[in-house]
Amino acid sequence: MAITLYNGAEVPTNSDPYELTSDLAKMALSLNLPIPVDNAAQRDGLAALAGGTLKIGTTVLRKDQSMFTEKWDGTSWKTTGHSEWTRTGQVVPTNDVWGVGALTLDAAKTTDTAFITHPAADVLRFRDAGTYAVTFNPESTTGTLNTLAYAEIITGGETYRTGMTGQDRVTAAHPNLRVAANQDALFVIYHESGSNRTLKFRIAITRIG
Structure with a gap:
């Protein structure tokens, strides 16, 4: 035996x-x-x-x-894959909550092309229930984001926000976000700069558990 x-x-x-x-x-x-x-x-x-x-x-x-x-x-x-999505040239009006729009998968930095999908503008979807590290990085290419600005990840009835002022970029992140299968996450930006800003975005998601 x-x-x-x-x-x-x-x-x-x-x-x-x-x-x-x-x-x-x-x-x-x-x-x-x-x-x-x-x-x-x-x-x-x-x-x-x-x-x-x-x-x-x-x-x-x-x-x-x-x-x-x-x-x-x-x-x-x-x-246990990793997925990254980007958007460039998104015009974000002042004093208005605005989404990231249509995103493009960054294939060079993605190890799994299926576990995160993009069903609609501003939204990414988690295929599987689990724990994920999520970062959302908006960056202005036409000047600083003045007075008040913030980036938000909205999912599962919760909002995760990072605010800033007088800089050209901000990062919203959650290091251990627990989600259900087919749960959506919405990514938005807000600023009060007095005029429109053109932004680029990068969203990175890694399954950690």
Whole structure:
């Protein structure tokens, strides 16, 4: 009978019959090492190779997505990816709450193109329930944001705001935002500069739990 070590590895005991191939296979599988896969289709085919059921905690490395990790929770694959979105040339009127508009995915800085989506102007959507680090960075390219300015992340009935004055940029952030599946986040900016300002935006989201 095999024994289980502290790290979960299964190894044969001295009294076990000698079955080299079977023993090594059991030990290798029990280590639960990350499995490199070419794409989602190859990942989804692992269950059949495992005899129909994957062990909870099975981890894959997606070679088509910059080697980001996904873990099987018994129901679906969960990602620990990172996503960034940008917008340039957004004219924001003075004394009015204004959204970021239509965003563009920054593919060079994104490791998972599916877990955050952009269903409408000003809005990003979290595909999966989990904990995320979110930063929202507006920057004026036509002068400082005077008198009063703030950036907001609005989601789940809560508003996360950072205010400033007399600078050309501001950052709103939440280091451990807990969200439900398919929850939306709205990103807006406000300023009282006396005239319109043209801004650029960058939003970065990382799943941390």
